[in-house]
Amino acid sequence: MGRRMYDLWADIGNTPQIHVIRAIVKELREYSIYITGFNRGEVVQLLEIYGLRGKVFGSDKYDSLLKPYPFVKRSVKLMFRAPRAKMLLSFENAMPIPAGKLKGMKIFLILDNDLKVILRTPIFQRATSWLKRFANFILVPKVAEENFKRYFKEVIPYQGYKEHIYIADFEPDPSFIKMIPVEEYVVLRPESLTSLYVLHNKSLVPEILRLLKREGVDVVYLPRNKKEKKLAEGFKNVYIPPKALDGLNLIYHSKATLTGSGTMAREAAVMGVPAVSFFPRERLLAVDKDLVERGKMLHSREPEEIVEYVIENWNRKRKGDFKTAKRTKKQIIEYIKNNI
Structure with a gap:
């Protein structure tokens, strides 16, 4: 990395984060940007697909007991290997914050998961939330502002959801459907049962697949790892893509999108596709609660x-x-440019 000073360092720690970071850096072409990534979910494949030249540090452990280890190891490594930059950009990712503070960067943090800070979570999750307090700028969805204010001294609200940021410029690809071996399908993403804020150990995926099979519905299934892949064994109505696909086109062309996490359901809801969340907690993120109350999502x-x-x-x-999406993205980009 040498001694070069970059305008912006963007670190990507999980699949949903790559879409946010990609949409933002596209609008910052006049700035020098260094990107780093964490080998979790489809991050590495999507960095390549989207042409984001980034350095990958560390790999995730899909075991809730071992999960803190790679996060801590990577945070320490970044303190030595991170670039020099004026600003660190991160979405829901605390791993680069110690390095950013050590190297004197302004830290620009975008959040949307209020459950991580308002519910009693495992000690490691609480530690990562504490690290986020060191950010200089914390942007949160307006609908979650009050919840975040209970934990952070100051937050900056933005309209809409984080999904609006990258859906703003989405243009459907009519030829995408040729990449799927069935004409009509639903998308299914399992619960992230190893996430530290999800205190649950049973997946609904096998039963949902059984019922969809009974109805003659084909499914594009998106497991994160081998354990989640096993949940779909024996179902002939299931197609598992051999490599990462363009998720927005996959959702847009689907008949419905079902997820045990939250991001893909919100993406579907924002694009007007029937959206279902089977997130395994009774209390929802404020953004999901807002979509359910507005009739745009079923939980x-x-x-x-x-x-x-x-x-x-x-x-x-x-x-x-899409109109809200463009306004949301413009607001975020202007705030970053004004503070680099």
């Missing part, structure tokens, strides 16, 4: 209700929320 842990919703909304695509 349920009942497989029968989920599949019934899919069938009832099979051809009921809504108008996408």
